[in-house]
Amino acid sequence: MRQNTPNAGRLGALMAAIFIIALLAFGRLFYYQVIDAANIDKISYNKRAITVPIHALRGDIIDSNGVVLATTVLRYDVNAAPDIVTPITRVVNGQPTNLTPADVANELAPLLKMKASVILQKITGTSKYSNIKKKVEATVYRQLVALDIPWLFFDPVQVRVYPNGAVAGNLIGFLGTDGTPLAGLERTMNECLAGVDGKETYERGVDGIKIPSSTVTTQAAHNGSTVVLTIHNDLQYSAQQVITNYVKSERADWGSAVIVEAKTGKILTAAEYPSVDPNVFYKSKAADRGSRIFQATFEPGSTMKTVAAATAIDVGKATPATRVRAPQTLYLPWGGSISDSHAHPTQKLTLTGVLRDSSNTGIVQIAGKVPSKTRYDYLKAFGIGTPTAVNFEGESGGIMSPSSSWDKLTNLTTMFGQGLAVTPIQTAYFYQTIANGGTRLPAQLVAGCQAPGGKLVAPALPAPVSVIKSTTARKTVDMLEKVVEQGGIGRTAAIPGWRIAGKSGTAQLREGHGYGYLHAISFIGMAPAEDPQYVLAVTLYKPRTVSNSIGATPPFKAIMNQILRTFSVPFSHGKSANIPTQW
Amino acid sequence: MSIAYSTNTIRRAPRQLNPSQPSLRLVVTEGISRKFLGRATMRAVIVLTFGAVAIIIAGLQLSIMIQQGSYQLAGLKGQMRDLSTTNQILDEQVRSLSSDQNLANAAASLGMVTNANPVYLRLSDGKVIGHPTVAGSGTGVQIGKNVVPNAALVATTTKAALQASTQAALAASQAAKSAAAASASAALHPAVSASTSSAAKSGAAKSQKANVAAPKLVQPAIALSASGIPVSPTH
Structure with a gap:
């Protein structure tokens, strides 16, 4: 080639230009492919990839037989995108028909139980999102989907449902509308019930379908565990039926019935009225949304005479046949006096007779032989002053001041259940202790927490408390059987075929500085008396139509009948112990 | 893959021949x-x-x-x-x-109440335990209709459904009865046939009323009982 032609210079310049451009292009390419590649990849991935949350289901709450008391179902929020709301075409009888948004609103109105005008207002506009209705049921959702309206969207939401309504509602508690547990076992057992949400990320095409061979990262959702209760659903329901009827007919403030399995300490039923239906908890008064069985305290009255008598026997100061003269009114050396609720001449009673007639003057003479400190220790061992092992939210341990601070009158009234306060659940466990040979078992409401496919994990329970000797317990049951056999009120709790042991209580209630005219009435008993299996404690607070415990035995009897039938308890054998009641 | 066979004669480059050197010639591989x-x-x-x-x-x-x-x-x-x-x-x-409330209401709709004074017959000695009393006639409150609220009732048993299932149960018991009569083995189980006939009797009393309300329901019920499928009281 020759060097010095003008063409050669131009060619050289062109070549240089091309080289520079190529270099620039290569440089840019190098930047995209190597230096910024990761970043670009990420942007691209984010455009294709979507992350879908996998919602974990909250665990169920079931009774001891597996009856579902609380479960989670899906409801659907119905949303529209007003900016794309257009008339739709639908084929009706082979003819394409145009439906305006107003027509669609008319079509939706009966399904959503809303006014068409309200729906039309919600779907008109330029926004991209408008909620029409929240949480419609699955049946309605299905009908809506069948309408095939392109600008309607559905978001599934988890909703808590309580299939048996108010059955054990006060125990179970409820969730707020946002799913936050607000009360009861729903709150205290939340750690067991709550699940852990997962998520799934995958790449999808324009049509929303997953791109094959694209990587999917899945973080599995872990559904919540099931809470298994000791509650027996059928018994719980029938007890609630009975209590509701009696609270209404006796015009009481509230009432409760607690059934405890004597040998296991399991709570089979904790029925109360007013009750709360967790499905619509907001319809109940705030005061009725908890459980009075665990939270309300009252002066128990004469049902505590059983504890005083058992204490006296246990420390060797009395036997069931210990004799006493019980006057109508007992005048005390320091000037005070104790009276019986019913007028009677001075009676010659044994300790058993004192319980049968529920004599205040009799019990203070016998149990008064026991030092107050000793009686205080026994009352504590029976469970007063400490919440039960259930540890229900807001549970009260009852109220009892130390024996050192008891005045002369309180020293006596504590023997017949005045001057101290207990919860309905505590009263049931005083009698459970006696029914179980003197050993108080920890109260149990939750049998355990069961992970999906896992084993039932029972909660840790405190050790049983040995309160009285087993011989004392047996003697006490024998005395209580005489109450039902012979007592004026006790007899109304008798059930043909079974030996029942129990004690009534009519407690005065503090009103201002003294006691008011309304009472808390109760009957606590066990069956069968020869080997007690079930303890039932019935309490009615401030009944207006009756003023003594004669109002508590009919619900006691109705519920005890149900217990005996439910568990097919064999008829009792043998006779009650031969103990004199008077002399 | 780059093996090639030349089919042309090899052209020599023009150069001076050295007579002492043998000239190159094509070697053809034998046998192929x-x-x-x-x-x-x-x-x-x-x-x-x-x-x-x-x-x-x-x-x-x-x-x-x-x-x-x-x-x-x-x-x-x-x-x-x-x-x-x-x-x-x-x-x-x-x-x-299957909720308690629905069952209680269904029972109440048939006029049933809880018996506060159950009476038992002890089989060992034939003793009657308890005092037969008309429900609600004593001191206690009559417990019948459900009073425990439940807002979760999405489906309830209707009286018509109860009557229909009574019909079906009646038809089933009648079919079983006729089958039992035909079979000689029925004689071996007197207790079963006795309970079946008593159920048929109580069913017959109800069917007189129910027949008026739903006479057409008898037919499919018979078809069901023939295939041996127990008829649920709630559906």
Whole structure:
């Protein structure tokens, strides 16, 4: 080639230009492919990839037989995108028909139980999102989907449902509308019930379908565990039926019935009225949304005479046949006096007779032989002053001041259940202790927490408390059987075929500085008396139509009948112990 | 793949000949004919070409299949969602129908109340335990209709359904009775036939009333009992 032609210079310049451009292009390419590649990849991935949350289901709450008391179902929020709301075409009888948004609103109105005008207002506009209705049921959702309206969207939401309504509602508690547990076992057992949400990320095409061979990262959702209760659903329901009827007919403030399995300490039923239906908890008064069985305290009255008598026997100061003269009114050396609720001449009673007639003057003479400190220790061992092992939210341990601070009158009234306060659940466990040979078992409401496919994990329970000797317990049951056999009120709790042991209580209630005219009435008993299996404690607070415990035995009897039938308890054998009641 | 056989005569580069040096000449490999070599080449090319095409087609097919599978998966997932919705709806209905409140109301609608004074017959000595009393006539409150609220009742048992199932139970017991009469083995189980006939009697009393309300329901009920499927009282 020759060097010095003008063409050669131009060619050289062109070549240089091309080289520079190529270099620039290569440089840019190098930047995209190597230096910024990761970043670009990420942007691209984010455009294709979507992350879908996998919602974990909250665990169920079931009774001891597996009856579902609380479960989670899906409801659907119905949303529209007003900016794309257009008339739709639908084929009706082979003819394409145009439906305006107003027509669609008319079509939706009966399904959503809303006014068409309200729906039309919600779907008109330029926004991209408008909620029409929240949480419609699955049946309605299905009908809506069948309408095939392109600008309607559905978001599934988890909703808590309580299939048996108010059955054990006060125990179970409820969730707020946002799913936050607000009360009861729903709150205290939340750690067991709550699940852990997962998520799934995958790449999808324009049509929303997953791109094959694209990587999917899945973080599995872990559904919540099931809470298994000791509650027996059928018994719980029938007890609630009975209590509701009696609270209404006796015009009481509230009432409760607690059934405890004597040998296991399991709570089979904790029925109360007013009750709360967790499905619509907001319809109940705030005061009725908890459980009075665990939270309300009252002066128990004469049902505590059983504890005083058992204490006296246990420390060797009395036997069931210990004799006493019980006057109508007992005048005390320091000037005070104790009276019986019913007028009677001075009676010659044994300790058993004192319980049968529920004599205040009799019990203070016998149990008064026991030092107050000793009686205080026994009352504590029976469970007063400490919440039960259930540890229900807001549970009260009852109220009892130390024996050192008891005045002369309180020293006596504590023997017949005045001057101290207990919860309905505590009263049931005083009698459970006696029914179980003197050993108080920890109260149990939750049998355990069961992970999906896992084993039932029972909660840790405190050790049983040995309160009285087993011989004392047996003697006490024998005395209580005489109450039902012979007592004026006790007899109304008798059930043909079974030996029942129990004690009534009519407690005065503090009103201002003294006691008011309304009472808390109760009957606590066990069956069968020869080997007690079930303890039932019935309490009615401030009944207006009756003023003594004669109002508590009919619900006691109705519920005890149900217990005996439910568990097919064999008829009792043998006779009650031969103990004199008077002399 | 770069083996080639020259079929042309080799041209020599023009240069001065050295007579002492022997000239180069073509060496033909013995035993391999040219024709064969040509055919083998062709075969290799064809196999390779077809192989490549087949691989491409198979790959394409696989890709299409995976793609289709992806759509099928999405479709099946939708179907599963649909079925679980159906499952949930049915579950809720079953729970509602079997709830305490629905059962109590169904019993109350038939005029039933809780017996506060149950009476038992002890089989060992034939003793009657308890005092027969008309429910609600004593001191206690009569407990019948449900008073425990439940806002979750999505399905309830209707009186018509109860009557229909009474009809079905009656038809079933009648069918069982006639079958038992025909069978000689029935004589071996007097207790069963006795209970069946008493059920048939109590059913017959009700059917007189129910017949007026739903006379047409008897027919399918018989068909059911013939196939031996127990008829549920709530459906």
